[in-house]
Amino acid sequence: MRAAGLISLVAILLYPAAVCANAGMENIAYSAKSAGMGGTSIAVGDDTSVMNTNPAAISKIDGRRIDMNIETMFPMFSFENPVNDTDGNHPIYLIPSAGLVWHDPESRWSFGMGMYNEGGTGTDYGLLRVNNDVMGSGIGITDIEYYSQFGYMKVTPTVAYTLTDTLSVALSPNVGYSTMRIKMPFYEPSMNRFWAADMDGDDISLSARVGLLYKPSDDLGFGIAYATPADIDIKGDVTMTAPTGDIPGMPQQSLMKGDLEMNIGWPQSIKAGVFRRMKGLGGLLLAFDVEWLNWSAYYDKIPVKMTRVTLNGSPTSDRTFEMRTDWNDQWVFKLGVEYPVTERLSLRTGYVYGKNPVPPQGALAVMNPFVEHHITGGLGYSIGNHFEFNASVVYGIQNDVEVGDSHNISPDMVNSTTGMEFVSMSMMLSYKW
Numbered sequence: 146m147r148a149a150g151l152i153s154l155v156a157i158l159l160y161p162a163a164v165c166a167n168a169g170m171e172n173i174a175y176s177a178k179s180a181g182m183g184g185t186s187i188a189v190g191d192d193t194s195v196m197n198t199n200p201a202a203i204s205k206i207d208g209r210r211i212d213m214n215i216e217t218m219f220p221m222f223s224f225e226n227p228v229n230d231t232d233g234n235h236p237i238y239l240i241p242s243a244g245l246v247w248h249d250p251e252s253r254w255s256f257g258m259g260m261y262n263e264g265g266t267g268t269d270y271g272l273l274r275v276n277n278d279v280m281g282s283g284i285g286i287t288d289i290e291y292y293s294q295f296g297y298m299k300v301t302p303t304v305a306y307t308l309t310d311t312l313s314v315a316l317s318p319n320v321g322y323s324t325m326r327i328k329m330p331f332y333e334p335s336m337n338r339f340w341a342a343d344m345d346g347d348d349i350s351l352s353a354r355v356g357l358l359y360k361p362s363d364d365l366g367f368g369i370a371y372a373t374p375a376d377i378d379i380k381g382d383v384t385m386t387a388p389t390g391d392i393p394g395m396p397q398q399s400l401m402k403g404d405l406e407m408n409i410g411w412p413q414s415i416k417a418g419v420f421r422r423m424k425g426l427g428g429l430l431l432a433f434d435v436e437w438l439n440w441s442a443y444y445d446k447i448p449v450k451m452t453r454v455t456l457n458g459s460p461t462s463d464r465t466f467e468m469r470t471d472w473n474d475q476w477v478f479k480l481g482v483e484y485p486v487t488e489r490l491s492l493r494t495g496y497v498y499g500k501n502p503v504p505p506q507g508a509l510a511v512m513n514p515f516v517e518h519h520i521t522g523g524l525g526y527s528i529g530n531h532f533e534f535n536a537s538v539v540y541g542i543q544n545d546v547e548v549g550d551s552h553n554i555s556p557d558m559v560n561s562t563t564g565m566e567f568v569s570m571s572m573m574l575s576y577k578w
Contacts (some may be wrong), residue, residue: 167516
């Protein structure tokens, strides 16, 4: 309990709100420096955020380095179906991260500790109209809240070892904390009506990341990293209310409560990258990363269990069901460019593409349709010999998901369109000694 409380406190400090993700639910970058270059970092990364991408890269940090990063996310999403047409609310998310690395240049060992928001999702539409007559229940239209917050943050102690002057390996065991709050319509076929569901829970999970970096010169490098999956077993509470219509002997509003268990997770991934600096072009640097994320392992079907259930205050049977979300695995491609304008100032730009892993038949209004195309830009400036400042901006281009006349989970998604775009801005201050 003491360890869980400590991790929860760290999560509250570093994780004030859910993260609107960039590629699937995973952030495309964990520092302003990487974000400016399209999130590339597997081979080219040289700040402490590489502990969460390719931990072997900390071996190229000489001395000690602290990075403090803050990202501000402005998501914009919309939902339209036969009874709604809304742009929803536009929350602002603050996403902090921090890292410390120490490496004695005379030693082959490097050590680090970081805290990062791996990703998540979040929406807020407020009360929307839900047509209970869509399946002929005779109850009519009711108002149900559409809202979600899901986030996953990690603490990443890291150790790296330099095998040769050009080759390094590393291990980063991760302790993760996940929190979830979802308010959405839940359609129960046996009662032929929508419940207003409110699900709330959290979990602590374990995973690990291993990395390799091959850097034959300061102008060329190759990296590869593997992250193990993290089983996330959300446990908490669920409350559901539903109108009963004119059912004799039933109150006008049914109330169901119980303990919640939802089995999800963060997928295993393989990421590889290469960079090349061209001195003949003024030191122009090109970087390219490719990533594979195994979303289908956790989000093909999501098992949900309700135990210790009461209906209108009386004990009733437990409930078990599956949400058939049908997610696909995802490939993400990142391209980054950096040009040193002066000895202290560098300009950056980049592009990211990751196909939305969520098919229309598994899409939900509270699970924002993930942006596929991203354009990034940024700059870096060295202040004296010890301080460094980096800033970036990312634009996630509007992506719409259109659902036809069938849906795996809920009739309210039939003939709907859900859309999202976002702008995020990041700043990072670093101290080296």
